[in-house]
Amino acid sequence: MTSTHTQNEGSAVLVRDLRKSYGEVAAVRGVGFEVAKGEVFCLLGPNGAGKTTTVEILEGYRTRTGGEVTVLGMDPADGKRELRERVGIVLQQCGVQSDLTVAELIEMYGRYHVRRRPVDELVELVELTEKRDVRAKNLSGGQRRRLDLALALVGDPDLVFLDEPTTGFDPAARRQAWSTIRSLCELGKTIFLTTHYMDEAQFLANRVAVMRAGEIIAFGRPDEIGGRDLRPAEVRFVLPPGRSLDDLPELPSRDIALTGDRVVVRTAEPVPATHAITSWALEQGLELEHFSVAQPSLEDIYLELTGSGNNHAIEEAVR
Amino acid sequence: MITAQAYPLKRDLGLVGWQIRYEQRAFWRNRGRGVFTFAFPLMFLVIFASLFNGQHMSGRGGIPYNDFFVPGILAYGVITTTFVNMAISTAILRDEGVLKRMQGTPLPRWAYVAGRIGSTIVIVGAMTVVTLALGVIAYGVHISASTLPAVIVVLVLGTIVFTALGIGIVRFIPNAEAAPVIVNLTILPLTFISGIWFVTDSMPTWLQNIAKVFPIRALADQLQHAFDPRTSGSGFRGEDLQTLAIWAVVGIVLMVRFLRRPQGEDV
Incomplete structure (x- = not known):
């Protein structure tokens, strides 16, 4: 530096x-x-x-x-x-x-x-x-x-x-x-x-x-x-009842995680991903609760860098 | 010197003058510290002088008791307004971070210290005037013109000694809460063996010798000698002045050592 x-x-x-x-x-x-x-x-x-x-x-x-x-x-x-x-x-x-x-x-x-x-x-x-x-x-x-x-x-x-x-x-x-x-x-x-x-x-x-x-x-x-600007964005939502990850449409992402009923899609192309997910939900007549799209916050990066919060699973579980 | 050009001494002396004013304002506004520091010796003066008013001493040629007691209280007053007040207030300023803050300002450290010392001198002066006025008016103490220079010299010397020691001792005070205890433990026992509250002429020699090492006895003894109606001539006591001079050096060395240390270097 x-x-x-x-x-x-x-x-x-x-x-x-x-x-x-x-x-x-x-x-x-x-x-x-x-x-x-x-x-x-x-x-x-x-x-x-x-x-x-x-x-x-x-x-x-x-x-x-x-x-x-x-x-x-x-x-x-x-x-x-x-x-x-x-x-x-x-x-x-x-x-x-x-x-x-x-x-x-x-x-x-x-x-x-x-x-x-x-x-x-x-x-x-x-x-x-x-x-x-x-x-x-x-x-x-x-x-x-x-x-x-x-x-x-x-x-x-x-x-x-x-x-x-x-x-x-x-x-x-x-x-x-x-x-x-x-x-x-x-x-x-x-x-x-x-x-x-x-x-x-x-x-x-x-x-x-x-x-x-x-x-x-x-x-x-x-x-x-x-x-931070190069990190994948995260699209989050609650998986509707009776649906699994396999039911989702094809998404520009290889990192799709399910914790409980919460889905996190990490993607470098948040706009197409969002479009695909919301179109799918409208077609199926589904409500996607807690739907959000976000870049990792400065706080996320900070915690990751300073080594006080890089365990993603724990973070997810706490939410 | 470049700094001398940018900052004329006259301006810095003006800042010292302002600092004295601010310190005075803060001192008298804080009743707990200001007024009581000042009132404490006066309270003893009134109590003791009223108790023994009109009585004569059994020793010391049977002089009026007040001629012994008033200069003793004056010595005590000098010590509380300088040593006690300076040590406690400086420890508080240090712990609260005020000294650190001052260090970050363009005010030179010497000017700040000079302002604090100047303010202390004002307080000592006020204390001296009130004590002597009470002594003369209410308790029949005489100030003789021949010994007046000795009184002034020893008050100045005493102020130097106890102000410097008051700042210097802060280095040995771990925190502000401990300050009053440490300061009083240092002062009180010595006042008892130094002839401030009662005559110590018949005290065991070893105890007298201990007292003679410290500046409290020297200050009290010199003042009592100058106020003793039997004293003829200028009233200077070489032995006492010598002790005070040595302690002035010790005090100034300790003071400078404390002041040189940068504030904020915790480790």
Whole structure:
């Protein structure tokens, strides 16, 4: 996965052969990727995969054991103030001076930056206008998370690290946060996202890297990753009573499975397959319950790649 | 230096000034921490001074008891507002990830620490003024012009020692919940053998020698000496100042060692 071409002007983050060991334990084992300016890059992976270690090396919180890291043209290990000036960070669990109010905190963190966004604008952006004079300790979890985002954006950064930014959000708040993040992209910011939520990666990310056991095992656009676009589509339905697989018409598929009364037809040609099945059902006057056609979801690919769900039979049985 | 150009020192000093203001605001707003840190020594002052008001000491040339007790409480006040307050609040900030967050901002670490220390100095100053005002007005303590420089010097030195130690000890505090216990276990026994609550002149020599190693006795003894009506001259005590100076070095070394460690390197 190590990018072989030299860093171009457009890259916000460049990582080559990154390694990090804690004593004998290798947490990150030769990771490489490039994040282009203005893109949303998402790092996926189960707990313990080395995501947080990787991100915290990029943020300058941890030192690396080996490899090359460049963030906005600087090495985060140098701890340069210019870099902190241009990077906004939303950490997973990170407190604030909880006796200060929302507006006071945004003002305080804003002062640290040479270039800063006005308090009112940020309060509005993260929709905390009504809570601006409430002390941080009295905010709800979701409101605290939005305050975190405001504090990360206070210096009008070029690159924003978001470590599981919507954990603990209700679905409406998550949609809201997504649209805020999308609006950041429209302003030309680069977003480095880590998340557990596949729908979040699917919705936000231009490119996704999947980590497992300290290595990147898949890399690409969310709709292409793990060969997702090349995978056969799945046509599913419940076999009508009194019918068997032999009764089905001829289908452009060699992978037709029956589990209980559920049929899964895996095919590279979903349109002819669907047509054949539905025509057959209409001719016979049959109702096909739970009929669906779908590409494998990002979640399916993710579970398969990270080795936590590749037993299809079990998956079927659970359904 | 490139950074010196991009970030003039004047701007950073301005940031320190702002940080002091924010720290002050947060300190006084939190009643549990702010007001009680401040009220604790004053409560002892009122209780003890009322108990012994008008009485004279059996030892120490029979000076009024309050001339011994008020400077002792002042020393205790300095310790609670610096060491105790700094250690507990820093442990909380560390555990809650505030230190980590601060590390990710462009504010230089030294400026943040300076802001926290500056805020502590404001609190010590307020504590000193209130304690001495109460001592002078209510309990007839005298501040003599000749020993005033000694009082100021030792208060500054004491603030340095106990603020630095307060930050430095956080390294040995595993978590914020343990902080009050560890801090009080460090301080309380020493205050008893250091002559803050009662005269320790007749205490066994070995115990006195232990007390002499630590800075609490040095601070209390120097202040008591400066407030002793029998003291003539400037009131400086070389032995006490020497102890405090050594602990200032120890404190600063421990403080720097704690502050140098990056926040977030868990393993």
